[in-house]
Amino acid sequence: MFLALGYISLVQWYRRCRRREVLMSAVRHVVRTSSIVVSRIVTVSSKQAHYSEFVKPKSPGVRTQLHDDDTILLSSITPKNTVNLSTWSRFGETSDSQPHELHVLLEGNISTEVPDLGHHWILKYCQPIAWTRGARAGILVGCSVDDFIDMCTILGEESPKEGEGLDLVSMQTVMTENGPGGDSGISLPDPVDIQRSHLKSDQSNPTDSSANVQETSKSELTNEDKSVKALSPKPPNILIYCGKHDSVRQFQSVSEVITDCVNTDSYTVYHLKHDQVTTTPWLDNTVLLVIATERLYDGTNDIFLDYYNNGGQVMSFGSMFETKFLEREEFQPRASLSVFSMSEKWKDVKCIRGRYNYKGYVGVTSGVCVDVLARDYQQGKPVMMGISGQGTAAGKAVLSQLHLEKDPSEAAMDPDTFDQLKYNNSARIEILKYLLTWLGLDCSQQRIPPLTPASLLTNSPKTKELFLSSLENRLKGRCLTSRSVNLEFIATDVQNLTVSSSHLPVLTSGPHKHKYFSEEAYWKNLKTSCLGQTVLYADVIPTTMTLFEGLQFSVSESIGVVAIAGRQTSGKGRGGNAWLSPEGCAMFSLHVRVPTNSQLGQRVTFLQHITALAVVSGITSMAGYENLDLKLKWPNDIYYSNKMKLGGVIVTSTIMGSTIHAIVGCGFNVTNRNPTICINDIVQQYNAVHGTDLPPCSTDQLIARTVTHIERLVTDFQTHGHRQFCERYYKSWLHSRVRVTVESEGGKEVTITGMDDFGYLEVVTDSGRRLSVQPDGNTFDMMRNLISIKPR
Incomplete structure (x- = not known):
């Protein structure tokens, strides 16, 4: 009998040792690159019975199963999960000054408001570091690989005991963020009653199997802000x-x-x-x-x-x-x-x-x-x-x-x-x-983002030097003043910049960080000799149009200035209409000089048509994009087919001597698919129908291509005149031979024949009389086939 008991004990001992070796081998093999997830298969608490349904992966590729027995399941997730400790509470007065081989996240049910591990078996194998509270508590501990293996073994064998304070359900190894020591050193805020941890998915992962559970990303806060942040709940x-x-x-x-x-x-x-x-x-x-x-x-x-x-x-x-x-x-x-x-x-x-x-x-x-x-x-x-x-x-x-x-x-x-x-x-x-x-959520208008300084961007130091030197005699101190906004040209090392609707700092040197703009994409797609070679860019600005009040008469003729905004808070459209200018909309104002005695100078109203056509040509001239259904609606709109508006153009002009100074404002939807439609919607639909794989466009790319085609079309117009331009324009417009009603002519139906010599809409009555409809006094409702007098 004693021999039998001894044999049984020996077998059990061998099995435990062998199991430990298997666990150790599996953990050491992947722990540095993946998270090891350990789940109790048979839970003791009936309230947690449903957890036994999810610990076994149901589809291949979601997890890699490392070990499975009657009590626990050991599996891995790649890449390794990350915990951001910026909002976690420290365990009492302890700190994580001691480096650990592993950081382990324990999850389970706690019986007190603050976790009390004073009598829990887990303390034999690890040091508690921090905790956060929720439906299941999250407790971060540090330990060695050997101790982690012991914890895995005991998790399956031990039952919760009265007074231990934690019903442990699962464990996983993690990396930590917001600690000066990286994965081994952790800095925590003082103990406070915090909201529970936030989860953020890594959007760079191409598949679900690359699950990367993160806490909310680090905030760039001052020391004072950090102390306030630790005491304030994060947005839900x-x-x-x-x-x-x-x-x-x-x-x-x-x-x-x-x-x-x-x-x-x-x-x-x-x-x-x-x-x-x-x-x-x-x-x-x-x-x-x-x-x-x-x-x-x-x-x-x-x-x-x-x-x-x-x-x-x-x-x-x-x-x-x-x-x-x-x-x-x-x-x-x-x-x-x-x-x-x-x-x-x-x-x-x-x-x-x-x-x-x-x-x-x-x-x-x-x-x-x-x-x-x-x-x-x-x-x-x-x-x-x-x-x-x-x-x-x-x-x-x-x-x-x-x-x-x-x-x-x-x-x-x-x-x-x-x-x-x-x-x-x-x-x-x-x-x-x-x-x-x-459902009780707040769907009110989002807070208007704060205005940002502008950056002076050029593709060569010589262009920047020429631009700044041309302004020297017009500056008062460092400011170029105008009726609407003063531009203050300063170096990037100036601190505490003040930005307002009437005062815009322009950073002239140093590295520039932009949220909505890629310089590389812009310069790669800009193919001009003058236009757009000098850029004033701001992430958030009231409107780009007012920046030229002081600039347009100050810079030399060889300098082509374009103002670009990532977002506008007070964008303007034709006739004083508000222009919605969200992120993802290509928005710019371009300074164009036109000699008064030139072909375009005699017909400067064509400049809005040139710009609208340049938007369409800039897109459809790319290989593979030729057949996108982009159209022009007279006098100044860019359309998807004849159905929805994508963007528009506004032109203001001033004559100074023998030169017309025109400021061309343009905005069109590129990536902002709501509430209507954008260029990338059309690209995506075209791919689906034709089996192509055209990449989406970006705002900086299409602004550069539009400016390039504006310069080319202006040059062609000056050389060949308006009739050749019209032939090209008609290939994209919506109105040839369309029947419309003109209210000013007693509601008579007329037929659109084209544009007259000055870019106005030309129609012919059934009796053969030709009429020109000027855009400043009329509105053209294409959907109703109606031209009516605009109220003033």
Whole structure:
């Protein structure tokens, strides 16, 4: 008997040693490049029973399984997960002055407000460093590789004991940020009652398998700001879940429209990847969960329901989450274009809709109020429902078979569908804002960004020297004064610059950091001898047009100045109209000199047509982009086909001696797809239809190409005159032989024949009489085929 017991003990000892060797080998092999995730397979607490569903990976490629037995699962995630400790609380008065081989994130349930590990077995193997609180506590500890292996073994064998204070569920090795010692030295703020950690996905990862769970990025703060930041809650999170596969691409599309709808000063939008649903603490500081996938795996549906039941707000687009509340009936085998109505405000709106209708008003789950928010136009069946729980802490949800989260560029199956979706895109954005407001989010206008200094940019030191020397006699101190704004030319080493709508510092030297502009892309695409060779660039500015009030008569003829803005806060359009100038819109003002006795000087009104054509030519002259459906609408608009406006031109001019000084202002949408349409939408749709792979365009690239074509078209106009220009212009315009009504002629119908000798619209009546319609006194409504007198 004793021999048998001894043999059994020997076998058990050997198995433990062998298991330890296997674990050690697996951990040492990958721990420096990957996170080792250790999960308890059989949980003791019944409240955590659903965790056993997610610890085993259900699809290849998400994780690499290293070790699996009856009690724990050991797997790896690449690249290694990162924890930013800028908002974590320190454990008492301890510090992490001692270097550790590994940093380990422990996750579980704590029984006290502050983790108390005084009696926990984990302290035998590690040193606690910091903690953060949530649905599951996050506790960071330091240890050696040997101690980590012991912790892995005990995690599967030990049961929580009364008084230990932590029901440990999983562990993972991590890297740390915001510590002077990198991965071994950590600096933490003083112990405070903080919000829970924020999660930020690494958008550079091409696939879900490269999950990189990060805390919020470092803020560039002063010491005083840092102390305030540590005591202040961060903006709450909006999390977007896009399923297991291809989620990074889908997230980028959904996050764009959500960001366009909410006040981004109040929220931060993050990607909740599939692995993060169960391995990271995300519940406490999430104000909205957006579910943008149909199928939910590995117990995520139950976890999302728990979030809702604890007061969370959910927006679901056709996901299985809906079945927790409502019965559905299949309406069609696949998603397709549909028409719906929502209240009295939105009638006959076109949108991609899912496969189901909702059956009636009775929820599967009792204790909720169900409201019909939208109905299908054809059948009158509910396609969008509002769910409200009862009680002060109850959650709210929008369940929608209408895929408002899908941009037309992502959802369109054919060109006609794309056109209809884009035409309804403004309504889509308005409805999304309404729904987000119904869920309690702030969709007010975002705070106007602060103005920034401008930078003086040239492609050669000689050009910069010539520009500055030409201003010397006009400067008062360092300022070039004008009616609207004073330009102060200063070196970059000056601190505490004051920027206002009437005072703009211009940095003339040193390295320049720009948020919305690439000098390299601009100079690569600029092929001019004069125009645009000197750039005044500002990330945020009221308007570029006013910068030339003092400049246009000050610089020499050989200098071509262009003012470019990343964003404008007070952009102006034709007739004093406001011009929306968000990020992603190409915005510039260009100084053009025209001799009065030249071909263009005698017909300077053509300059707006030259600029509009230059925008189109700058794009369609690129290899592969020739057939993009870009058109010109008289007198000064750039259009996608004949459907939607992409941009416009405004020209002001002043005669000084024998020279016309024209300031050409131009703006057109390049990457900003909402609320209407942009160049990259058209490129993406063209790729989908023709099987091409044209890369998206950038604002700096297209501004440079536009300026290049303005110079070429001006030169050609001066050489060959307006008739040859018109022949080229007509190839892109929308109006040849179009029948329109002229109100000033008693409502008579006329036919557009072209432009007259001065660039005005020329029409002919049925009796053969020719008329010229001047843009300053008339408006041309192409959609109504109407020319009417403008009110003054």
